[in-house]
Amino acid sequence: MVSERATRTTPFAAMDVLERANRMDDVVHLEVGEPDFDTPAAVTEAAVAALRAGETxxxxxxxxxxxxxxxxxxxxxxxxxxxxxxxxxxxxxxxxxxxxxxxxxxxxxxxxxxxxxxxxxxxxxxxxxxxxxxxxxxxxxxxxxxxxxxxxxxxxxxxxxxxxxxxxxxxxxxxxxxxxxxxxxxxxxxxxxxxxxxxxxxxxxxxxxxxxxxxxxxxxxxxxxxxxxxxxxxxxxxxxxxxxxxxxxxxxxxxxxxxxxxxxxxxxxxxxxxxADFLDEVRNTYRERRDYLVSEVEDWGLSMGYTPGGAYYLLVDVSDLPGDAFDAADFFLEDAGVAMTPGPDFGTNAEECLRVSYANSAERLAEASERIQRALESVEISAAD
Ligand SMILES: Cc1ncc(COP(=O)(O)O)c(C=O)c1O
Structure with a gap:
C-alpha cells in the first residue's frame, strides 16, 4: 500500500507548469528557478579532466x-x-x-x-x-x-x-x-x-x-x-x-x-x-533584470508593493485580475505564452500572487513583458483598494 507520507506529498507546481509549458510552442519560461547562464568553463574542464583521470x-x-x-x-x-x-x-x-x-x-x-x-x-x-x-x-x-x-x-x-x-x-x-x-x-x-x-x-x-x-x-x-x-x-x-x-x-x-x-x-x-569573477558578472546581470522587471510590473498595472533584494524571483499580486492565482497563471500561459508559477504553492500569504523568475535573458524578459501587456489589454483590472 502507498504510504501516508507519499500520499500527503504535494506536487511542486513550478515543475507542473514547466511540464505543461514544454508541451506548448514558443513559451517564455518565467516559472522555474533555473539560471540561464552556462556553467563556468573552468568547472566543466575540471570535471572532464577528473573523468578522464578515472575519478569514477x-x-x-x-x-x-x-x-x-x-x-x-x-x-x-x-x-x-x-x-x-x-x-x-x-x-x-x-x-x-x-x-x-x-x-x-x-x-x-x-x-x-x-x-x-x-x-x-x-x-x-x-x-x-x-x-x-x-x-x-x-x-x-x-x-x-x-x-x-x-x-x-x-x-x-x-x-x-x-x-x-x-x-x-x-x-x-x-x-x-x-x-x-x-x-x-x-x-x-x-x-x-x-x-x-x-x-x-x-x-x-x-x-x-x-x-x-x-x-x-x-x-x-x-x-x-x-x-x-x-x-x-x-x-x-x-x-x-x-x-x-x-x-x-x-x-x-x-x-x-x-x-x-x-x-x-x-x-x-x-x-x-x-x-568569483563569474559570480560578480552574474550578480550584476540579475540586478539589471530585477530593476527592469520591477518597473515593467508597474507598467502592467499590477502591484508588488516591495523590491526584492536577492535571488531571482519576485511575487506579483494578481488579486486585481479576474479569478484566482491559478486562473491568472492559466491566462498568462494560454493567452500570452508566458509561464509563471501560481503563488498558493508557496503558502497562504502568496495565495493571491504569481511567482516570476527572472532567470531568463533580457531579450526573453522584454518579450514576456510585451506579451503580458498585450494580453492585459483585454482584461479588466479592478481598481486597487
Ligand atoms: C530555497 C531553495 N532551497 C533549495 C533548493 C534546491 O536546490 P538544489 O537542490 O539544486 O541545491 C532550491 C531550488 O530551487 C531553492 O529554491
Missing amino acids: SYTSSKGKPELRRAIADYYDRQYGVDVSPERIVVTSGSSPALLLAFSTLVDPGDEVVLTDPYYACYPNFVRQTGGRISTVPLSADEGFRPRVSEFARAITSDTEALLLNSPANPTGAVLDGGTLEELVGLADEADATVISDEVYHGLTYEGEDHTVLEYTDDAFVLDGFSKRFAMTGWRLGWMVAPPEYVGHVNRIAQNTLICAPNFVQSGGIAALESG
Whole structure:
C-alpha cells in the first residue's frame, strides 16, 4: 500500500507548469528557478579532466577532503568564519542536505517554524520526517521580511527547528545580519536549532550576505553550487552541521546517499577556486533584470508593493485580475505564452500572487513583458483598494 507520507506529498507546481509549458510552442519560461547562464568553463574542464583521470569511484560519504577544504576556505574568505572541514558533508545538491538535516533533527510530531511564503518544497521535507510546520506570516508591506517577535510567537515547547532562507524563494527578501543574530538568540533560548538555507547566497543585490555561522556553531547550514554557479544539473551541494550532529548526519548519509558523484566534486573545487569573477558578472546581470522587471510590473498595472533584494524571483499580486492565482497563471500561459508559477504553492500569504523568475535573458524578459501587456489589454483590472 502507498504510504501516508507519499500520499500527503504535494506536487511542486513550478515543475507542473514547466511540464505543461514544454508541451506548448514558443513559451517564455518565467516559472522555474533555473539560471540561464552556462556553467563556468573552468568547472566543466575540471570535471572532464577528473573523468578522464578515472575519478569514477565512490568518495568518502562526507565528500572529497579537497572539496571540503575548499568549502571551509570559502567560509573564511567570504564571511571571515572558521568552519572545520570535519563539519562539512557534501551532498548531491542542497535538497538532499535539507533531507539529512530534517532526518537528523526532527521526530514525528516535532514542530518546524518557517516563514509563509516559503520555498514550496519545505513542508514536504518536514512531512517526510513526520514533523509539523508552524508558520510566521510575511507581507509585501514589510518587504516579506519576518519580525523576530512573530517568530517568538510561533515557537512552542514542541519546536525543534527554525528554518530560515535568505535570500528567499519565492520573495527574494534578504535578512540583515542583526535579524539573523536575533533569530539565533531566540532559537537558543527555545532550545531549538536553526536550519539556514543559504543556496541563494552570492545573489544579493544590496548589502552583504551573512551566514548564520557568523553568530553560532549550533546551526545546520545548507548551501550548494546550483544557483550561483549555474550548476543545477550537476547536483552538488553541502551541509555544515553542528559538531555534535556530524556523526549522526554522516551515518544517515552513508546509508542513504553513499556520496556525491566523484568527478562532479572536482568541478565543485574549480567553481569555488575560480568562480568569483563569474559570480560578480552574474550578480550584476540579475540586478539589471530585477530593476527592469520591477518597473515593467508597474507598467502592467499590477502591484508588488516591495523590491526584492536577492535571488531571482519576485511575487506579483494578481488579486486585481479576474479569478484566482491559478486562473491568472492559466491566462498568462494560454493567452500570452508566458509561464509563471501560481503563488498558493508557496503558502497562504502568496495565495493571491504569481511567482516570476527572472532567470531568463533580457531579450526573453522584454518579450514576456510585451506579451503580458498585450494580453492585459483585454482584461479588466479592478481598481486597487
Ligand atoms: C530555497 C531553495 N532551497 C533549495 C533548493 C534546491 O536546490 P538544489 O537542490 O539544486 O541545491 C532550491 C531550488 O530551487 C531553492 O529554491
